[in-house]
Amino acid sequence: MNRITLATLIGLASLVVTARAQETGELKCFYTGNPAKPGLNVEYEGVTYGFCSEANQKKFQEERAASLYQRIGGKGAINAAVDLFYKKVLADERVNHFFEDTNMKRQHAKQKEFLSHALGAPTPWTGKDMRKAHEHLDLREEDFNAIAENLVATLKELKVDDKLIEEVVAIVASTKKDVLNQ
Ligand code: HEM
Numbered sequence: 001m002n003r004i005t006l007a008t009l010i011g012l013a014s015l016v017v018t019a020r021a022q023e024t025g026e027l028k029c030f031y032t033g034n035p036a037k038p039g040l041n042v043e044y045e046g047v048t049y050g051f052c053s054e055a056n057q058k059k060f061q062e063e064r065a066a067s068l069y070q071r072i073g074g075k076g077a078i079n080a081a082v083d084l085f086y087k088k089v090l091a092d093e094r095v096n097h098f099f100e101d102t103n104m105k106r107q108h109a110k111q112k113e114f115l116s117h118a119l120g121a122p123t124p125w126t127g128k129d130m131r132k133a134h135e136h137l138d139l140r141e142e143d144f145n146a147i148a149e150n151l152v153a154t155l156k157e158l159k160v161d162d163k164l165i166e167e168v169v170a171i172v173a174s175t176k177k178d179v180l181n182q
Contacts, residue, residue, distance in 0.1 A: 030122065031056045044122060045075050060122070067120025068167050072160060075116070082111045085154040094146045098137055118171050130178035139180050148172060 027036035027050030036050025040057045043049075044064060051057040064070050069078070086108060090096050099107070110127050117125040127133065137143075151172060155165045176182075 029053075029056060030060055047122075049122065063120070064122065068164065068171070069116060069119035069121040072119065072164055072168070074121075077158070077160075078112055078116050078119070078121075081151075081154055081158060081160075082108055082115065084157065085151055086111070088150040088154060089147065092146060092150060095143055095150075098139075098143070118175075119168065130175045131181055134179045135181050141180065144176055144180055 027041065027048065028034065029036050029052035030049045032052055034052045037052055040051040040054065041048050042051070042057060042060055044060075049060060051060065072078070086104060090099060090104070113123065114125050114127060116123055148169065152165060152169060155168060160168075
Protein backbone atom coordinates (compact mmCIF):
# COMPACT_ATOMS: atom_id res chain seq x y z
CA MET A 1 0.00 0.00 0.00
CA ASN A 2 1.53 3.36 -0.92
CA ARG A 3 1.82 6.17 1.61
CA ILE A 4 -0.95 8.30 0.15
CA THR A 5 -3.49 5.46 0.30
CA LEU A 6 -2.50 4.63 3.87
CA ALA A 7 -2.73 8.29 4.90
CA THR A 8 -6.15 8.54 3.22
CA LEU A 9 -7.37 5.44 5.05
CA ILE A 10 -6.13 6.71 8.40
CA GLY A 11 -7.71 10.07 7.67
CA LEU A 12 -11.05 8.46 6.79
CA ALA A 13 -10.96 6.22 9.86
CA SER A 14 -10.35 9.17 12.15
CA LEU A 15 -13.23 11.05 10.52
CA VAL A 16 -15.56 8.12 11.23
CA VAL A 17 -14.35 7.92 14.84
CA THR A 18 -14.80 11.69 15.28
CA ALA A 19 -18.29 11.58 13.75
CA ARG A 20 -19.28 8.70 16.08
CA ALA A 21 -17.86 10.52 19.10
CA GLN A 22 -19.83 13.62 18.20
CA GLU A 23 -22.96 11.57 17.69
CA THR A 24 -22.73 9.88 21.07
CA GLY A 25 -21.28 12.97 22.72
CA GLU A 26 -24.48 14.86 21.96
CA LEU A 27 -26.71 12.16 23.39
CA LYS A 28 -27.81 12.53 27.00
CA CYS A 29 -29.01 9.74 29.27
CA PHE A 30 -32.82 9.49 28.98
CA TYR A 31 -33.18 9.31 32.77
CA THR A 32 -30.39 11.40 34.27
CA GLY A 33 -29.46 13.92 31.56
CA ASN A 34 -25.79 12.96 32.02
CA PRO A 35 -23.69 12.25 28.90
CA ALA A 36 -24.71 8.92 27.34
CA LYS A 37 -22.16 6.10 27.19
CA PRO A 38 -21.28 4.87 23.71
CA GLY A 39 -22.72 1.46 22.96
CA LEU A 40 -25.75 1.79 25.23
CA ASN A 41 -28.09 3.41 22.70
CA VAL A 42 -31.58 2.07 22.02
CA GLU A 43 -33.53 2.78 18.82
CA TYR A 44 -37.23 3.16 19.53
CA GLU A 45 -39.73 4.19 16.85
CA GLY A 46 -37.00 5.83 14.78
CA VAL A 47 -35.47 7.81 17.68
CA THR A 48 -32.08 7.05 19.28
CA TYR A 49 -32.16 7.12 23.08
CA GLY A 50 -28.91 7.22 25.04
CA PHE A 51 -28.14 5.88 28.53
CA CYS A 52 -25.41 6.41 31.08
CA SER A 53 -25.55 2.87 32.48
CA GLU A 54 -26.64 -0.61 31.51
CA ALA A 55 -29.15 -0.52 34.37
CA ASN A 56 -30.85 2.54 32.85
CA GLN A 57 -30.78 1.01 29.37
CA LYS A 58 -32.45 -2.13 30.76
CA LYS A 59 -34.99 -0.04 32.69
CA PHE A 60 -35.97 1.78 29.49
CA GLN A 61 -36.45 -1.48 27.59
CA GLU A 62 -38.51 -2.96 30.43
CA GLU A 63 -40.65 0.16 30.73
CA ARG A 64 -41.33 0.19 26.99
CA ALA A 65 -42.32 -3.49 26.95
CA ALA A 66 -44.66 -3.01 29.93
CA SER A 67 -46.23 0.23 28.67
CA LEU A 68 -49.83 0.32 27.57
CA TYR A 69 -48.58 2.43 24.66
CA GLN A 70 -46.52 -0.44 23.26
CA ARG A 71 -49.02 -3.16 24.16
CA ILE A 72 -51.69 -1.30 22.21
CA GLY A 73 -49.47 -1.08 19.12
CA GLY A 74 -47.34 2.07 19.54
CA LYS A 75 -47.30 5.04 17.19
CA GLY A 76 -49.27 3.34 14.39
CA ALA A 77 -52.11 2.39 16.72
CA ILE A 78 -52.30 5.83 18.37
CA ASN A 79 -52.33 7.60 14.99
CA ALA A 80 -55.12 5.38 13.68
CA ALA A 81 -57.11 5.70 16.92
CA VAL A 82 -56.93 9.50 17.16
CA ASP A 83 -57.85 9.98 13.49
CA LEU A 84 -60.91 7.73 13.79
CA PHE A 85 -61.80 9.18 17.21
CA TYR A 86 -62.08 12.76 15.89
CA LYS A 87 -64.10 11.54 12.90
CA LYS A 88 -66.58 10.16 15.40
CA VAL A 89 -66.44 13.22 17.66
CA LEU A 90 -67.11 15.61 14.77
CA ALA A 91 -70.08 13.47 13.72
CA ASP A 92 -71.47 13.46 17.27
CA GLU A 93 -73.99 16.27 17.67
CA ARG A 94 -73.79 16.10 21.45
CA VAL A 95 -70.23 17.46 21.39
CA ASN A 96 -69.12 18.53 17.89
CA HIS A 97 -70.10 22.18 18.52
CA PHE A 98 -67.23 22.45 21.02
CA PHE A 99 -64.79 22.00 18.12
CA GLU A 100 -66.28 24.64 15.78
CA ASP A 101 -63.36 27.04 16.26
CA THR A 102 -60.68 24.40 16.75
CA ASN A 103 -57.85 23.85 14.30
CA MET A 104 -58.44 20.11 13.89
CA LYS A 105 -55.08 19.41 12.25
CA ARG A 106 -53.35 20.78 15.33
CA GLN A 107 -55.84 19.00 17.60
CA HIS A 108 -55.05 15.61 16.01
CA ALA A 109 -51.33 16.24 16.53
CA LYS A 110 -51.81 17.41 20.12
CA GLN A 111 -54.07 14.50 21.06
CA LYS A 112 -51.59 12.01 19.57
CA GLU A 113 -48.81 13.60 21.60
CA PHE A 114 -50.89 13.67 24.79
CA LEU A 115 -52.20 10.11 24.57
CA SER A 116 -48.81 8.70 23.61
CA HIS A 117 -47.24 10.30 26.67
CA ALA A 118 -50.11 9.36 29.00
CA LEU A 119 -50.03 5.72 27.84
CA GLY A 120 -46.30 5.39 28.43
CA ALA A 121 -44.44 6.43 25.26
CA PRO A 122 -40.96 7.87 25.94
CA THR A 123 -42.03 11.14 24.28
CA PRO A 124 -42.96 14.26 26.28
CA TRP A 125 -46.25 16.15 26.48
CA THR A 126 -45.50 19.73 25.49
CA GLY A 127 -49.03 21.17 25.45
CA LYS A 128 -51.24 22.81 28.04
CA ASP A 129 -52.27 21.07 31.24
CA MET A 130 -55.75 19.56 30.96
CA ARG A 131 -57.32 22.17 33.28
CA LYS A 132 -56.05 25.11 31.19
CA ALA A 133 -56.83 23.40 27.85
CA HIS A 134 -60.52 23.03 28.72
CA GLU A 135 -61.33 25.83 31.15
CA HIS A 136 -62.95 28.08 28.51
CA LEU A 137 -65.33 25.31 27.35
CA ASP A 138 -67.55 25.04 30.45
CA LEU A 139 -67.79 21.26 30.07
CA ARG A 140 -70.29 19.06 31.93
CA GLU A 141 -70.14 15.43 33.03
CA GLU A 142 -72.28 14.37 30.02
CA ASP A 143 -69.78 16.01 27.61
CA PHE A 144 -66.94 14.06 29.20
CA ASN A 145 -68.94 10.83 28.99
CA ALA A 146 -69.78 11.42 25.32
CA ILE A 147 -66.08 11.91 24.51
CA ALA A 148 -65.12 8.79 26.48
CA GLU A 149 -67.88 6.84 24.68
CA ASN A 150 -66.44 7.89 21.30
CA LEU A 151 -63.00 6.77 22.41
CA VAL A 152 -64.26 3.35 23.47
CA ALA A 153 -66.21 2.95 20.20
CA THR A 154 -63.02 3.86 18.30
CA LEU A 155 -60.89 1.30 20.11
CA LYS A 156 -63.54 -1.39 19.68
CA GLU A 157 -63.76 -0.66 15.95
CA LEU A 158 -59.97 -0.99 15.74
CA LYS A 159 -60.29 -4.38 17.47
CA VAL A 160 -58.29 -3.41 20.55
CA ASP A 161 -58.57 -6.05 23.25
CA ASP A 162 -61.28 -5.27 25.89
CA LYS A 163 -58.74 -5.53 28.71
CA LEU A 164 -56.54 -2.88 27.06
CA ILE A 165 -59.57 -0.65 26.42
CA GLU A 166 -60.31 -0.80 30.15
CA GLU A 167 -56.75 0.35 30.88
CA VAL A 168 -57.04 3.25 28.41
CA VAL A 169 -60.39 4.29 29.90
CA ALA A 170 -58.86 4.30 33.41
CA ILE A 171 -56.10 6.66 32.26
CA VAL A 172 -58.53 8.96 30.43
CA ALA A 173 -60.87 8.91 33.45
CA SER A 174 -57.99 10.13 35.62
CA THR A 175 -58.08 13.44 33.68
CA LYS A 176 -61.81 13.99 34.35
CA LYS A 177 -61.60 16.45 37.27
CA ASP A 178 -59.10 18.60 35.39
CA VAL A 179 -60.98 18.49 32.07
CA LEU A 180 -64.20 19.49 33.84
CA ASN A 181 -62.37 22.08 35.94
CA GLN A 182 -63.82 20.64 39.13
C1 HEM B 1 -61.77 12.78 27.96
C2 HEM B 1 -60.61 13.35 28.28
C3 HEM B 1 -59.99 14.43 27.44
C4 HEM B 1 -58.68 14.49 27.06
C5 HEM B 1 -57.60 13.48 27.42
C6 HEM B 1 -58.52 15.66 26.24
C7 HEM B 1 -57.34 16.06 25.66
C8 HEM B 1 -57.15 17.28 25.02
C9 HEM B 1 -55.91 17.78 24.54
C10 HEM B 1 -54.57 17.02 24.61
C11 HEM B 1 -56.10 18.99 24.02
C12 HEM B 1 -55.04 19.92 23.37
C13 HEM B 1 -54.42 20.82 24.44
C14 HEM B 1 -53.43 21.79 23.88
O1 HEM B 1 -53.74 22.47 22.90
O2 HEM B 1 -52.30 21.89 24.42
C15 HEM B 1 -57.51 19.26 24.12
C16 HEM B 1 -58.14 20.38 23.65
C17 HEM B 1 -59.52 20.44 23.47
N1 HEM B 1 -60.45 19.60 24.01
FE1 HEM B 1 -60.09 17.98 25.08
N2 HEM B 1 -59.73 16.29 26.13
C18 HEM B 1 -60.66 15.58 26.86
C19 HEM B 1 -61.98 15.88 26.98
C20 HEM B 1 -62.64 16.80 26.26
C21 HEM B 1 -64.08 16.99 26.25
C22 HEM B 1 -65.05 16.21 27.13
C23 HEM B 1 -64.34 17.96 25.33
C24 HEM B 1 -65.65 18.48 24.86
C25 HEM B 1 -66.73 17.77 24.76
C26 HEM B 1 -63.06 18.42 24.81
C27 HEM B 1 -62.89 19.41 23.89
C28 HEM B 1 -61.68 20.00 23.58
C29 HEM B 1 -61.54 21.15 22.71
C30 HEM B 1 -62.66 21.89 22.00
C31 HEM B 1 -60.19 21.43 22.65
C32 HEM B 1 -59.50 22.53 21.83
C33 HEM B 1 -59.51 23.80 22.59
C34 HEM B 1 -58.97 24.90 21.72
O3 HEM B 1 -59.14 24.84 20.49
O4 HEM B 1 -58.37 25.79 22.30
N3 HEM B 1 -62.06 17.70 25.39
N4 HEM B 1 -58.13 18.20 24.74
